[in-house]
Amino acid sequence: xxxxxxxxxxxxxxxxxxxxxxxxxxxxxxxxxxxxxxxxxxxxxxxxxxxxxxxxxxxxxxxxxxxxxxxxxxxxxxxxxxxxxxxxxxxxxxxxxxxxxxxxxxxxxxxxxxxxxxxxxxxxxxxxxxxxxxxxxxxxxxxxxxxxxxxxxxxxxxxxxxxxxxxxxxxxxxxxxxxxxxxxxxxxxxxxxxxxxxxxxxxxxxxxxxxxxxxxxxxxxxxxxxxxxxxxxxxxxxxxxxxxxxxxxxxxxxxxxxxxxxxxxxxxxxxxxxxxxxxxxxxxxxxxxxxxxxxxxxxxxxxxxxxxxxxxxxxxxxxxxxxxxxxxxxxxxxxxxxxxxxxxxxx
Amino acid sequence: xxxxxxxxxxxxxxxxxxxxxxxxxxxxxxxxxxxxxxxxxxxxxxxxxxxxxxxxxxxxxxxxxxxxxxxxxxxxxxxxxxxxxxxxxxxxxxxxxxxxxxxxxxxxxxxxxxxxxxxxxxxxxxxxxxxxxxxxxxxxxxxxxxxxxxxxxxxxxxxxxxxxxxxxxxxxxxxxxxxxxxxxxxxxxxxxxxxxxxxxxxxxxxxxxxxxxxxxxxxxxxxxxxxxxxxxxxxxxxxxxxxxxxxxxxxxxx
Amino acid sequence: xxxxxxxxxxxxxxxxxxxxxxxxxxxxxxxxxxxxxxxxxxxxxxxxxxxxxxxxxxxxxxxxxxxxxxxxxxxxxxxxxxxxxxxxxxxxxxxxxxxxxxxxxxxxxxxxxxxxxxxxxxxxxxxxxxxxxxxxxxxxxxxxxxxxxxxxxxxxxxxxxxxxxxxxxxxxxxxxxxxxxxxxxxxxxxxxxxxxxxxxxxxxxxxxxxxxxxxxxxxxxxxxxxxxxxxxxxxxxxxxxxxxxxxxxxxxxxxxxxxxxxxxxxxxxxxxxxxxxxxxxxxxxxx
Numbered sequence: 001x002x003x004x005x006x007x008x009x010x011x012x013x014x015x016x017x018x019x020x021x022x023x024x025x026x027x028x029x030x031x032x033x034x035x036x037x038x039x040x041x042x043x044x045x046x047x048x049x050x051x052x053x054x055x056x057x058x059x060x061x062x063x064x065x066x067x068x069x070x071x072x073x074x075x076x077x078x079x080x081x082x083x084x085x086x087x088x089x090x091x092x093x094x095x096x097x098x099x100x101x102x103x104x105x106x107x108x109x110x111x112x113x114x115x116x117x118x119x120x121x122x123x124x125x126x127x128x129x130x131x132x133x134x135x136x137x138x139x140x141x142x143x144x145x146x147x148x149x150x151x152x153x154x155x156x157x158x159x160x161x162x163x164x165x166x167x168x169x170x171x172x173x174x175x176x177x178x179x180x181x182x183x184x185x186x187x188x189x190x191x192x193x194x195x196x197x198x199x200x201x202x203x204x205x206x207x208x209x210x211x212x213x214x215x216x217x218x219x220x221x222x223x224x225x226x227x228x229x230x231x232x233x234x235x236x237x238x239x240x241x242x243x244x245x246x247x248x249x250x251x252x253x254x255x256x257x258x259x260x261x262x263x264x265x266x267x268x269x270x271x272x273x274x275x276x277x278x279x280x281x282x283x284x285x286x287x288x289x290x291x292x293x294x295x296x297x298x299x300x301x302x303x304x305x306x307x308x309x310x311x312x313x314x315x316x317x318x319x320x321x322x323x324x325x326x327x328x329x330x331x332x333x334x335x336x337x338x339x340x341x342x343x344x345x346x347x
Numbered sequence: 348x349x350x351x352x353x354x355x356x357x358x359x360x361x362x363x364x365x366x367x368x369x370x371x372x373x374x375x376x377x378x379x380x381x382x383x384x385x386x387x388x389x390x391x392x393x394x395x396x397x398x399x400x401x402x403x404x405x406x407x408x409x410x411x412x413x414x415x416x417x418x419x420x421x422x423x424x425x426x427x428x429x430x431x432x433x434x435x436x437x438x439x440x441x442x443x444x445x446x447x448x449x450x451x452x453x454x455x456x457x458x459x460x461x462x463x464x465x466x467x468x469x470x471x472x473x474x475x476x477x478x479x480x481x482x483x484x485x486x487x488x489x490x491x492x493x494x495x496x497x498x499x500x501x502x503x504x505x506x507x508x509x510x511x512x513x514x515x516x517x518x519x520x521x522x523x524x525x526x527x528x529x530x531x532x533x534x535x536x537x538x539x540x541x542x543x544x545x546x547x548x549x550x551x552x553x554x555x556x557x558x559x560x561x562x563x564x565x566x567x568x569x570x571x572x573x574x575x576x577x578x579x580x581x582x583x584x585x586x587x588x589x590x591x592x593x594x595x596x597x598x599x600x601x
Numbered sequence: 602x603x604x605x606x607x608x609x610x611x612x613x614x615x616x617x618x619x620x621x622x623x624x625x626x627x628x629x630x631x632x633x634x635x636x637x638x639x640x641x642x643x644x645x646x647x648x649x650x651x652x653x654x655x656x657x658x659x660x661x662x663x664x665x666x667x668x669x670x671x672x673x674x675x676x677x678x679x680x681x682x683x684x685x686x687x688x689x690x691x692x693x694x695x696x697x698x699x700x701x702x703x704x705x706x707x708x709x710x711x712x713x714x715x716x717x718x719x720x721x722x723x724x725x726x727x728x729x730x731x732x733x734x735x736x737x738x739x740x741x742x743x744x745x746x747x748x749x750x751x752x753x754x755x756x757x758x759x760x761x762x763x764x765x766x767x768x769x770x771x772x773x774x775x776x777x778x779x780x781x782x783x784x785x786x787x788x789x790x791x792x793x794x795x796x797x798x799x800x801x802x803x804x805x806x807x808x809x810x811x812x813x814x815x816x817x818x819x820x821x822x823x824x825x826x827x828x829x830x831x832x833x834x835x836x837x838x839x840x841x842x843x844x845x846x847x848x849x850x851x852x853x854x855x856x857x858x859x860x861x862x863x864x865x866x867x868x869x870x871x872x873x874x875x876x877x878x879x880x881x882x883x884x885x886x887x888x
Contacts, residue, residue: 111635111636112875115826116830116872122868126864182459182470187446199397201421204416285706288702292699295688296687311438312493
């Protein structure tokens with residue numbers, strides 16, 4: 001699984017992201033939009049792990065993001081914790097709950113799993129809305145402190161918040177890159193290709209699926225924690241399944257099951273929505289049909305299609321080279337023999 | 348090597364496999380044949396651990412493996428192919444095979460995040476095993492081709508390679524020559540013989556009679572979930588019960 | 602005693618509505634083997650269509666309901682042709698995403714046309730009926746009668762007519778049905794149309810005692826999914842039975858446990874059942 005242009009490409013993207021505030025020429029609004037996009041990008045990358053790499057469409061993902069967000073909100077506002085300790089817990093609390101949800105739900109496959117998680121997501125939303133003693137109900141939690149500063153840096157201003165979020169995004173992408181290209185990532189992808197075959201290859205389905213699930217909701221919880229410290233107030237709306245739909249959209253546009261895809265989608269789509277500002281509340285009138293068109297005609301998204309095209313190209317070149325080799329082979333097997341074919345097909 | 352004792356599988360009111368007992372011998376080519384619906388694939392599913400038996404025993408190398416999951420059975424050395432192999436079509440053939448050796452590795456999440464030496468070493472080994480398996484089945488020249496681009500026969504060989512990468516002692520092949528023309532069928536048969544020559548035990552389901560008769564050391568015939576005959580190709584060919592079972596259905600010799 | 606009766610009636614009312622919605626969902630699943638996540642939007646459109654026809658065109662309640670049925674049937678068939686048919690060879694994930702696309706589009710359109718506010722739908726049956734010392738709101742009685750009448754009609758249609766038989770045939774064995782000359786496309790469109798009508802009627806029946814708003818389908822559809830998973834995907838009796846179970850559970854649960862958390866009952870039931878029996882309560886023989 002090749003990543004576009006390898007390390008250089010990623011470093012370039014990072015450099016662009018670091019330079020962005022200077023392009024934005026001190027426009028706080030742009031910084032906020034971008035930073036929010038980064039937060040959801042982290043959650044989307046997590047969703048991609050369970051859906052794109054492992055093949056199970058989790059419709060409760062935004063519920064777990066809410067878990068992370070409310071962990072921070074409740075601990076800081078109701079119990080006087082400072083931001084960082086609360087934030088450190090956000091991913092783990094989400095994963096903890098994810099363990100139990102995963103254990104029960106991952107015995108189901110395909111549609112059943114998605115329906116089940118849709119219900120779990122609903123339960124989470126309703127619990128947040130009704131359990132006023134814990135979550136403040138529909139009133140929400142307000143006055144969440146910004147991340148506490150250190151070494152002379154404070155995180156009250158949009159610019160420093162932007163860099164903070166960027167830092168965690170970079171960390172998240174790096175970790176996912178590591179996972180996706182490792183034996184572990186390949187295990188997840190084998191499961192996506194087919195449960196039966198993966199099991200026949202000696203892969204313990206439940207253990208790996210639950211692991212993937214826990215990892216993916218860890219990302220969601222982390223994103224939620226960041227969201228809380230960034231937006232500074234929370235309501236049950238953060239758990240709404242609409243956010244999962246948004247993230248599904250980002251994944252699909254960018255390319256499900258790739259590394260760059262969800263990232264690209266999470267940044268490109270919100271910006272597009274910005275330009276279509278008047279659509280803000282009605283964005284789904286456009287996005288709905290767009291989702292359908294994409295799923296029918298471009299199911300692999302931008303990045304996926306590019307990768308497929310590149311692989312096909314390399315394949316074509318390889319078989320042309322092999323054919324040429326075969327032609328120059330002398331009838332008696334000669335000097336240019338079969339042993340050379342391996343070297344010529346390197347993509 | 349693989350001893351089956353009174354294996355039975357019931358799905359509700361339907362008995363798919365009934366009281367089948369047989370010994371599959373080490374380092375031989377064992378074949379399972381029978382008319383459509385005889386229970387061959389269910390039988391395979393039972394011995395590979397994909398489904399649990401209703402009753403009966405399965406012993407592999409003397410060890411009781413009845414009721415073990417498919418991944419546990421694979422780790423013990425029984426590897427299995429399917430009629431249709433799902434590959435990651437957008438990745439290269441070699442890339443698809445690397446996960447084949449995963450079951451022999453120990454690396455987990457911590458290894459991945461910390462980039463431990465164990466992970467690097469195991470990934471190196473997996474890659475080597477993948478290449479070796481590919482070389483064995485004669486497909487070294489497509490290792491860098493996109494998996495979605497290769498022919499049906501090449502796909503069948505890749506399925507073999509995937510099973511080989513798990514370092515098995517025994518291979519269960521489900522219709523290895525399915526959808527493949529007569530010329531290519533010969534190639535597949537040769538590959539199976541090569542497997543046995545290298546110490547493997549093979550058990551396969553097939554419908555192509557010429558191939559089976561020339562290839563198998565021992566044949567078991569199933570009909571309606573029951574074993575109706577067992578023996579060498581010559582014995583089976585002459586067995587009146589077998590002939591009756593086949594003439595009764597529209598399944599002609601391929 | 603009266604209270605119990607009231608709860609029973611409540612349960613029947615809810616059950617009737619849920620069953621109708623679940624029936625539409627299960628019929629489509631039987632044919633396509635795909636859960637139609639947009640079904641809740643069909644329900645919502647049915648309510649708005651009936652509301653619009655009644656308040657803006659002044660049509661009679663029943664005429665408006667019929668009109669709503671037509672509108673949703675058309676939308677359902679269009680969805681089948683433009684979205685689900687092109688995707689028939691795609692993996693399940695794509696079906697789910699596409700259905701979500703339809704859902705989002707319909708919901709956003711309803712909001713654009715009618716605003717996000719809650720609307721009240723009038724009913725000519727706002728009165729009360731007194732029977733043997735028990736008072737029953739007419740609309741609820743109407744829902745019960747109409748819902749079960751429709752279910753009976755559907756049952757007769759499926760079992761006694763040729764067209765109904767083709768639907769059952771295709772649900773049981775798609776390839777076999779094609780072999781005997783059943784036109785898969787026609788059956789698919791018809792099934793979608795029927796599911797649309799069921800959803801619209803359910804919505805028009807229930808809307809007067811509830812409210813009409815763009816997101817009204819979400820909760821209902823999630824519960825409908827619970828119902829068909831519990832009752833068996835593709836099973837008609839399962840959908841009816843499941844609907845009644847959930848209806849009663851919610852009615853009694855709201856009264857005896859808590860009204861706040863009554864919506865969670867269905868989901869908790871699903872979680873519990875699937876945890877113990879991952880294949881659902883009744884596994885259908887349709888596959």
